[in-house]
Amino acid sequence: MTTPADQPDPIRCTSTTRPHHPPYGTRVLEEDTGLIQRFHSGAYGSGWSVDGTTDARRPPAYRALLAATDGLAREMVELHRPEPDIVHGNDVRRWRCAGCDAEGCDWEHPEWPCRTSQLAAERADVSLREDHYTVESG
Numbered sequence: 744m745t746t747p748a749d750q751p752d753p754i755r756c757t758s759t760t761r762p763h764h765p766p767y768g769t770r771v772l773e774e775d776t777g778l779i780q781r782f783h784s785g786a787y788g789s790g791w792s793v794d795g796t797t798d799a800r801r802p803p804a805y806r807a808l809l810a811a812t813d814g815l816a817r818e819m820v821e822l823h824r825p826e827p828d829i830v831h832g833n834d835v836r837r838w839r840c841a842g843c844d845a846e847g848c849d850w851e852h853p854e855w856p857c858r859t860s861q862l863a864a865e866r867a868d869v870s871l872r873e874d875h876y877t878v879e880s881g
């Protein structure tokens with residue numbers, strides 16, 4: 744994560760209690776859920792929005808892909824990592840690829856797994872199907 748020089752350094756906090764009034768505009772909160780949230784304030788109001796996540800929260804298929812690759816392939820898998828796209832509560836409903844470059848003016852991040860991730864998975868013989876992984880609880 745990069746922080747422009749004119750902004751304060753993001754604060755990482757693992758507390759489950761959210762501060763209601765951050766001392767300044769932008770701040771990053773990493774809760775026990777693994778979701779990294781950013782406080783924003785502006786003309787349309789203020790609040791927390793999901794900014795990223797920790798590897799532990801990313802899809803099992805992504806973690807399997809990381810484990811199965813090394814060298815350049817692994818670097819490409821890491822670059823094309825999934826980031827939360829649609830979040831309801833603490834549930835990530837859709838992942839977007841953080842590594843695909845923009846094209847056109849009406850561009851949106853493609854859904855993860857993107858074609859690069861699919862190619863890497865195919866070569867590494869890793870399944871990207873969610874139902875091929877059992878999610879540990881707790």
Ligand SMILES: [Zn+2]
Binds near residue numbers: 858
């Ligand atoms: Zn991608």
